[in-house]
Amino acid sequence: MPAFVFDHAWLPQGWARDVAVSVEGGMIAAIDAGGDAGGAGERIHGAALPGLANLHCHSFQRGMAGLSERRGPGDDTFWTWREVMYRFLGALTPDDVEAIAAFAYMEMIEGGFTSVGEFHYLHHDVDGRPYGDIGEMAARVVAAAVASGIGLTLLPSFYANGGFAGAAPLPGQRRFINDVERFHRLLERTRAIAARTPGTVVGIAPHSLRAVTPEALRAVVAAAATGPIHIHAAEQAREVDDCLAVLGARPVEWLLANFALDRRWCLIHATHMNEAETRALAASGAVAGLCPLTEASLGDGIFPGAPYLAGGGRFGIGTDSNIDIHAAGELRQLEYSQRLAARARNVLTLREGESTGERLYAQACAGGAQALARPQGAIAVGRRADFVVLDRDDPDLAGDPAHWLDAYVFVGGRRMIDKVIVGGERLVERGRHAARARIAGRYRAVVARLAAL
Template sequence: MPNRILLDEARLEAGWARSVGVTIENGAITEVVPRAPQDYGPRMGGRAIPGMPNLHSHLFQRAMAGLAETRGPASDSFWTWREVMYGFLARLSPEDVEAIAAQAMMEMLEGGFTALCEFQYLHHAPDGSAYANPAEMAERIAAAAAETGVGLTLLPVFYAHGGFGPVPAAEGQRRFVSDRDSYARLLEASADALIGLPDSRLGVAPHSLRAATGEEISHLLALRPQGPVHIHVAEQVAEVEACLAWCGARPVQHLLDTQPVDRRWCLIHATQMEASETEALSRSGAVAGLCPITEANLGDGFFDAMSFAGPWGVGSDSNVEITAPGELRMLEYGQRLLHRARNVLARGEGSSTGASLYEAALAGGAQASGRALGRIAPGARADLVWLETGSELDDYVFVRGARAIRRVMVGGRVVVEQGRHQARDRIAARFRAVMERLRG
């Protein structure tokens, strides 16, 4: 049966509107009526905005947040952080992954993210052997999504090599590695894992140019001719240097020259681009997947968003901190530092920077998700976030952050009330038990 609600205020595509009637059927919005009569449906106070898609995450890394913040004897970098990650994940069981995923998803919902693109590359047992069910870990992710209510785009990762050339995978990567045949089985089993999860999507994700050859990437595209394609690219200077040594081209330029990059693609990070690559990526229609908090944490560098004319969105990546407004704030502040200017990503003179950031990330995140998200409009998923009465998007992004969130709805179902997830106690207790064992 359709569900009708009356919003005090809502951020529609034309701007703020009062007394907005919304009809929801099977999790999607079927009608939006500005200035609706007061008897349209139950009144829901506050200011409703579309929920933000999180276009890039590694859920299991939520459990290692803070573990790599001690300086080692050598110069710390992404590469030393990666060694810490390899050592940590060796101890994770499927049950651990489900508990960690539920905790991270719950925090995403409380932090303003209502949908998730999970870049899932932890596939195998600690010794590298395959589970009897190729999608054992994917099923755990799907179970956590069902428990928390977050919308899911699952991106099983193809990871075959340890570097350009290609070179063999390292010992720490054994839980990730697939060949073409085992990946095809993983993809098929992952599709089965999503059955019953409302409005879920399945895509493909070559991990990076150093982990998948061009021929292998073409094979993945043939396996899944429709739907999202996500890839890490040009995150680190050392990666760029290795790519140049291997093929004579920089990563983003090589990818654009050798693959049919278009609107279904999402290039994650791309923090190391020259101006010509930025311009070429803008023309491709692909989404730039930005993870500003993680990129700052890892010392990746700045994405030059001021020069980029294509779609972009934000993700929580390593989940060291999970907050939709926080990612947007970090992005804008990074651009201010890079360009020594203020309000860099506002659409133009007189435009709200918070609104410009939020609306751009909604559009890019929806495109990267392959789902109808990011709008309070007919046909869109009924994913809404309610802010305190009087909160503007500038206040939400730059001042109050997630503290301004009062209620979150996903697919027409309220999952957060008064800033607290309905299953917080149960999920948090299970997560604490896992952490006590892992860090004990």
């Protein structure tokens, strides 16, 4: 029996009318497009898109959004922003982390994401010692995901050094730090915690080539036989220079030469690549995890989008620092950065006449699902019943469906989102999460307490 009958739904072959979807155990069990839409099932007056995966997030950073937009004494860069971030997280308790994450995840669902990849590196107490339960913070992240209803791929980050060549950690980094042995204990504990919440996926996230040595990276990758592997790579020009000086190769070049990058891998940012790296990463089957709003906020640089896409490269999008949690906004910024760099329009497309909005949305759905190892990204049998339903009464959807994805990505964005359904559960109505008042109230108290410190 169908659970929902959508007026319109964006299926892999395109828009269809009167789409009846049956749901079993949170998954899509059957689809009947143009069938007996008058039969059983709840009629949804709207245009359903598959839910998008947010493949890269540091949820606690949502609490410092707006706190780093004041000019410092010298040139402000990623590295001065990082100092603000280290000061901020020096005060966070596990309760704070859970409250901030729940708020960020709720905003993600309202903003068009139905799952998140939490690149989780805030592991220990403020003095750098593990909590009594080494997985305390991981448990808080899982609890926040449960409170919001978002799908979670938890990526415990392995962070060992303060910089290239095994440099000692900085004081601001002590809450992140583990050696290989302790990281494996943390990973085991995280798996046990995640196993209590069905549908939670666990991978690993070696932080970056500056935070782990080649030997340690080999050890943690070898020990993780399955699951996603995420790593920050080539976000900053200085990181590329340092990597060349110490490892004799650029970050993406070094990873390609030293690991069999494949579908399990997701290289976060991959901003600074030369032509050979761009071609090779595109051919590898790995996903580039692009975070366009954060990359713009931090002044990181612009991803080589057109050659990467032309080479068959896979990408997904992430909200990273969570300054503005907005699925359509990320896709719009991605394309607009390309336009500014290329001084051209509709850059991230492959053929004449193609809709840029559809291309961006489809690629991000597929890349996000792959990078988080989650059965989503399409309205199709066997995928999770995740839907972002656009308001059919929005005036920008009054015309031809051929333009609807462009209207969503480039014009209306989250304003158009009416309902969000995750695993068959209706979590958002008229753009608001059902638990908004409770989750926002708890978050407001944390913001007020941190401001008073």
